[in-house]
Amino acid sequence: MSEETTDVAAAVAGELQLMDPNVRASRSLAERLLDPEFIEVGASGRRWTYEEMLAALPEMSGADTDGPRHEPYEMTGVVLAPGLVHLTYESVLGSGRARRSSLWRRKQGETAWRMYYHQATPVPSGEGQSQL
Numbered sequence: 001m002s003e004e005t006t007d008v009a010a011a012v013a014g015e016l017q018l019m020d021p022n023v024r025a026s027r028s029l030a031e032r033l034l035d036p037e038f039i040e041v042g043a044s045g046r047r048w049t050y051e052e053m054l055a056a057l058p059e060m061s062g063a064d065t066d067g068p069r070h071e072p073y074e075m076t077g078v079v080l081a082p083g084l085v086h087l088t089y090e091s092v093l094g095s096g097r098a099r100r101s102s103l104w105r106r107k108q109g110e111t112a113w114r115m116y117y118h119q120a121t122p123v124p125s126g127e128g129q130s131q132l
Contacts, residue, residue: 008077010113011085011104018115019070019091024063027054035105035114043098043120061093068094083108090123097123 001009014033023029031054040048048056057063062070075089085104090097103117 004079007079007083007085007106007113008087010106011077011087011102012075014104014113014115015075015087015089015102016072019062019072021063021065021067021069024060025058025065027058030054030057032112033115035116038115038117040118041120043096043122072100085113091120095125099123 017023018030018033023033034050034053036050038048038050038053040053042048062068071092073090073092075087077085077087080086080103083106087102087104088100090099098120100121101119102115104113105116106113
């Protein structure tokens with residue numbers, strides 16, 4: 001397996017972990033996956049910081065083990081530079097769909113990949129699944 005393939009696989013694994021209700025409900029697990037400089041622009045248009053996201057994540061959709069879960073589709077990734085992976089995909093949560101884009105980075109000298117940036121854009125109802 002090439003280094004690029006390994007790096008993309010690590011970012012995909014982290015992204016999938018962040019969709020797990022058990023991770024979403026645990027600050028200690030989530031903070032291992034989010035970069036301290038993390039920023040998100042959510043599907044609502046709201047801008048989230050690292051601390052805001054860690055505080056809100058347990059209460060957000062997809063955090064309840066008995067509730068709806070984020071279901072990702074067509075996830076692809078590309079290495080933009082050493083230590084930087086860009087993921088794109090669509091997700092479904094309940095009746096809502098979003099197109100998502102994440103940047104994962106591994107700082108020099110570290111082994112852990114962390115989500116540095118995430119953006120979600122709602123997909124209008126009735127629109128077919130896209131080709132990312």
